[in-house]
Amino acid sequence: MLNEQDVVATVRRVELRELRLWVNEGWVKPAQGESGPVFDDLDVARIRLVCDLRTDMSLPDDAVPVVLSLLDQVHGLRRELRGLVEAVEAQPSVTKKAVIEAYRARLPDDD
Incomplete structure:
Protein backbone atom coordinates (compact mmCIF):
# COMPACT_ATOMS: atom_id res chain seq x y z
CA MET A 1 0.00 0.00 0.00
CA LEU A 2 1.29 3.41 -0.97
CA ASN A 3 0.48 6.90 0.25
CA GLU A 4 0.11 9.88 -2.09
CA GLN A 5 3.80 10.77 -2.04
CA ASP A 6 4.79 7.17 -2.76
CA VAL A 7 2.43 7.10 -5.75
CA VAL A 8 3.84 10.33 -7.15
CA ALA A 9 7.37 8.93 -6.73
CA THR A 10 6.35 5.63 -8.35
CA VAL A 11 4.28 7.07 -11.19
CA ARG A 12 6.48 9.94 -12.21
CA ARG A 13 3.98 11.19 -14.78
CA VAL A 14 1.46 12.32 -12.15
CA GLU A 15 1.74 15.28 -9.82
CA LEU A 16 0.26 15.36 -6.33
CA ARG A 17 -2.28 18.01 -7.36
CA GLU A 18 -3.48 15.84 -10.28
CA LEU A 19 -3.65 12.72 -8.14
CA ARG A 20 -5.83 14.47 -5.57
CA LEU A 21 -8.08 15.80 -8.35
CA TRP A 22 -8.47 12.33 -9.84
CA VAL A 23 -9.39 10.92 -6.44
CA ASN A 24 -11.93 13.74 -5.93
CA GLU A 25 -13.37 13.07 -9.40
CA GLY A 26 -13.67 9.36 -8.57
CA TRP A 27 -11.33 8.28 -11.36
CA VAL A 28 -9.22 6.50 -8.72
CA LYS A 29 -10.78 5.14 -5.53
CA PRO A 30 -8.09 4.38 -2.95
CA ALA A 31 -8.81 2.96 0.47
CA GLN A 32 -8.78 5.42 3.34
CA GLY A 33 -5.95 4.92 5.83
CA GLU A 34 -5.34 6.56 9.18
CA SER A 35 -3.34 9.39 7.63
CA GLY A 36 -5.09 9.68 4.27
CA PRO A 37 -5.67 7.68 1.12
CA VAL A 38 -3.69 4.50 0.52
CA PHE A 39 -3.23 3.06 -2.95
CA ASP A 40 -2.85 -0.59 -3.90
CA ASP A 41 -1.40 -2.08 -7.10
CA LEU A 42 -4.72 -1.80 -8.95
CA ASP A 43 -4.97 1.89 -8.03
CA VAL A 44 -1.45 2.47 -9.34
CA ALA A 45 -2.30 0.65 -12.59
CA ARG A 46 -5.41 2.80 -12.97
CA ILE A 47 -3.35 5.97 -12.35
CA ARG A 48 -0.95 4.87 -15.08
CA LEU A 49 -3.94 4.25 -17.35
CA VAL A 50 -5.26 7.76 -16.69
CA CYS A 51 -1.80 9.14 -17.51
CA ASP A 52 -1.82 7.18 -20.77
CA LEU A 53 -5.32 8.36 -21.67
CA ARG A 54 -4.63 12.01 -20.94
CA THR A 55 -1.04 12.32 -22.16
CA ASP A 56 -0.26 9.61 -24.71
CA MET A 57 -3.75 9.48 -26.23
CA SER A 58 -4.60 13.17 -25.69
CA LEU A 59 -8.04 12.29 -24.35
CA PRO A 60 -9.91 15.34 -23.05
CA ASP A 61 -10.66 15.35 -19.33
CA ASP A 62 -14.42 15.08 -19.87
Missing part, protein backbone atom coordinates in the same frame (compact mmCIF):
# COMPACT_ATOMS: atom_id res chain seq x y z
CA ALA A 63 -13.92 11.84 -21.83
CA VAL A 64 -11.75 10.14 -19.20
CA PRO A 65 -14.63 9.11 -16.88
CA VAL A 66 -16.54 7.73 -19.86
CA VAL A 67 -13.61 5.56 -20.93
CA LEU A 68 -12.94 4.44 -17.34
CA SER A 69 -16.61 3.53 -16.90
CA LEU A 70 -16.62 1.49 -20.10
CA LEU A 71 -13.43 -0.31 -19.07
CA ASP A 72 -14.92 -1.03 -15.63
CA GLN A 73 -18.00 -2.50 -17.33
CA VAL A 74 -15.84 -4.70 -19.57
CA HIS A 75 -13.89 -5.98 -16.56
CA GLY A 76 -17.15 -6.64 -14.70
CA LEU A 77 -18.54 -8.61 -17.63
CA ARG A 78 -15.34 -10.63 -17.86
CA ARG A 79 -15.65 -11.53 -14.16
CA GLU A 80 -19.25 -12.61 -14.68
CA LEU A 81 -18.36 -14.65 -17.76
CA ARG A 82 -15.50 -16.34 -15.88
CA GLY A 83 -17.97 -17.27 -13.12
CA LEU A 84 -20.40 -18.66 -15.68
CA VAL A 85 -17.64 -20.74 -17.30
CA GLU A 86 -16.63 -22.11 -13.90
CA ALA A 87 -20.26 -22.99 -13.12
CA VAL A 88 -20.67 -24.79 -16.44
CA GLU A 89 -17.35 -26.61 -15.98
CA ALA A 90 -18.60 -27.91 -12.61
CA GLN A 91 -21.58 -29.62 -14.27
CA PRO A 92 -21.76 -33.24 -15.41
CA SER A 93 -20.55 -33.89 -18.97
CA VAL A 94 -24.08 -34.30 -20.32
CA THR A 95 -25.12 -30.91 -18.94
CA LYS A 96 -21.95 -29.21 -20.22
CA LYS A 97 -22.54 -30.64 -23.68
CA ALA A 98 -26.17 -29.46 -23.67
CA VAL A 99 -25.17 -25.95 -22.62
CA ILE A 100 -22.47 -25.76 -25.30
CA GLU A 101 -24.87 -27.02 -27.99
CA ALA A 102 -27.57 -24.55 -26.90
CA TYR A 103 -25.05 -21.72 -27.01
CA ARG A 104 -23.76 -22.68 -30.46
CA ALA A 105 -27.32 -22.89 -31.75
CA ARG A 106 -27.77 -19.21 -30.84
CA LEU A 107 -24.71 -18.07 -32.78
CA PRO A 108 -25.29 -16.53 -36.21
CA ASP A 109 -24.35 -18.66 -39.20
CA ASP A 110 -21.08 -17.77 -40.90
CA ASP A 111 -22.57 -18.34 -44.36
Whole structure:
Protein backbone atom coordinates (compact mmCIF):
# COMPACT_ATOMS: atom_id res chain seq x y z
CA MET A 1 0.00 0.00 0.00
CA LEU A 2 1.29 3.41 -0.97
CA ASN A 3 0.48 6.90 0.25
CA GLU A 4 0.11 9.88 -2.09
CA GLN A 5 3.80 10.77 -2.04
CA ASP A 6 4.79 7.17 -2.76
CA VAL A 7 2.43 7.10 -5.75
CA VAL A 8 3.84 10.33 -7.15
CA ALA A 9 7.37 8.93 -6.73
CA THR A 10 6.35 5.63 -8.35
CA VAL A 11 4.28 7.07 -11.19
CA ARG A 12 6.48 9.94 -12.21
CA ARG A 13 3.98 11.19 -14.78
CA VAL A 14 1.46 12.32 -12.15
CA GLU A 15 1.74 15.28 -9.82
CA LEU A 16 0.26 15.36 -6.33
CA ARG A 17 -2.28 18.01 -7.36
CA GLU A 18 -3.48 15.84 -10.28
CA LEU A 19 -3.65 12.72 -8.14
CA ARG A 20 -5.83 14.47 -5.57
CA LEU A 21 -8.08 15.80 -8.35
CA TRP A 22 -8.47 12.33 -9.84
CA VAL A 23 -9.39 10.92 -6.44
CA ASN A 24 -11.93 13.74 -5.93
CA GLU A 25 -13.37 13.07 -9.40
CA GLY A 26 -13.67 9.36 -8.57
CA TRP A 27 -11.33 8.28 -11.36
CA VAL A 28 -9.22 6.50 -8.72
CA LYS A 29 -10.78 5.14 -5.53
CA PRO A 30 -8.09 4.38 -2.95
CA ALA A 31 -8.81 2.96 0.47
CA GLN A 32 -8.78 5.42 3.34
CA GLY A 33 -5.95 4.92 5.83
CA GLU A 34 -5.34 6.56 9.18
CA SER A 35 -3.34 9.39 7.63
CA GLY A 36 -5.09 9.68 4.27
CA PRO A 37 -5.67 7.68 1.12
CA VAL A 38 -3.69 4.50 0.52
CA PHE A 39 -3.23 3.06 -2.95
CA ASP A 40 -2.85 -0.59 -3.90
CA ASP A 41 -1.40 -2.08 -7.10
CA LEU A 42 -4.72 -1.80 -8.95
CA ASP A 43 -4.97 1.89 -8.03
CA VAL A 44 -1.45 2.47 -9.34
CA ALA A 45 -2.30 0.65 -12.59
CA ARG A 46 -5.41 2.80 -12.97
CA ILE A 47 -3.35 5.97 -12.35
CA ARG A 48 -0.95 4.87 -15.08
CA LEU A 49 -3.94 4.25 -17.35
CA VAL A 50 -5.26 7.76 -16.69
CA CYS A 51 -1.80 9.14 -17.51
CA ASP A 52 -1.82 7.18 -20.77
CA LEU A 53 -5.32 8.36 -21.67
CA ARG A 54 -4.63 12.01 -20.94
CA THR A 55 -1.04 12.32 -22.16
CA ASP A 56 -0.26 9.61 -24.71
CA MET A 57 -3.75 9.48 -26.23
CA SER A 58 -4.60 13.17 -25.69
CA LEU A 59 -8.04 12.29 -24.35
CA PRO A 60 -9.91 15.34 -23.05
CA ASP A 61 -10.66 15.35 -19.33
CA ASP A 62 -14.42 15.08 -19.87
CA ALA A 63 -13.92 11.84 -21.83
CA VAL A 64 -11.75 10.14 -19.20
CA PRO A 65 -14.63 9.11 -16.88
CA VAL A 66 -16.54 7.73 -19.86
CA VAL A 67 -13.61 5.56 -20.93
CA LEU A 68 -12.94 4.44 -17.34
CA SER A 69 -16.61 3.53 -16.90
CA LEU A 70 -16.62 1.49 -20.10
CA LEU A 71 -13.43 -0.31 -19.07
CA ASP A 72 -14.92 -1.03 -15.63
CA GLN A 73 -18.00 -2.50 -17.33
CA VAL A 74 -15.84 -4.70 -19.57
CA HIS A 75 -13.89 -5.98 -16.56
CA GLY A 76 -17.15 -6.64 -14.70
CA LEU A 77 -18.54 -8.61 -17.63
CA ARG A 78 -15.34 -10.63 -17.86
CA ARG A 79 -15.65 -11.53 -14.16
CA GLU A 80 -19.25 -12.61 -14.68
CA LEU A 81 -18.36 -14.65 -17.76
CA ARG A 82 -15.50 -16.34 -15.88
CA GLY A 83 -17.97 -17.27 -13.12
CA LEU A 84 -20.40 -18.66 -15.68
CA VAL A 85 -17.64 -20.74 -17.30
CA GLU A 86 -16.63 -22.11 -13.90
CA ALA A 87 -20.26 -22.99 -13.12
CA VAL A 88 -20.67 -24.79 -16.44
CA GLU A 89 -17.35 -26.61 -15.98
CA ALA A 90 -18.60 -27.91 -12.61
CA GLN A 91 -21.58 -29.62 -14.27
CA PRO A 92 -21.76 -33.24 -15.41
CA SER A 93 -20.55 -33.89 -18.97
CA VAL A 94 -24.08 -34.30 -20.32
CA THR A 95 -25.12 -30.91 -18.94
CA LYS A 96 -21.95 -29.21 -20.22
CA LYS A 97 -22.54 -30.64 -23.68
CA ALA A 98 -26.17 -29.46 -23.67
CA VAL A 99 -25.17 -25.95 -22.62
CA ILE A 100 -22.47 -25.76 -25.30
CA GLU A 101 -24.87 -27.02 -27.99
CA ALA A 102 -27.57 -24.55 -26.90
CA TYR A 103 -25.05 -21.72 -27.01
CA ARG A 104 -23.76 -22.68 -30.46
CA ALA A 105 -27.32 -22.89 -31.75
CA ARG A 106 -27.77 -19.21 -30.84
CA LEU A 107 -24.71 -18.07 -32.78
CA PRO A 108 -25.29 -16.53 -36.21
CA ASP A 109 -24.35 -18.66 -39.20
CA ASP A 110 -21.08 -17.77 -40.90
CA ASP A 111 -22.57 -18.34 -44.36
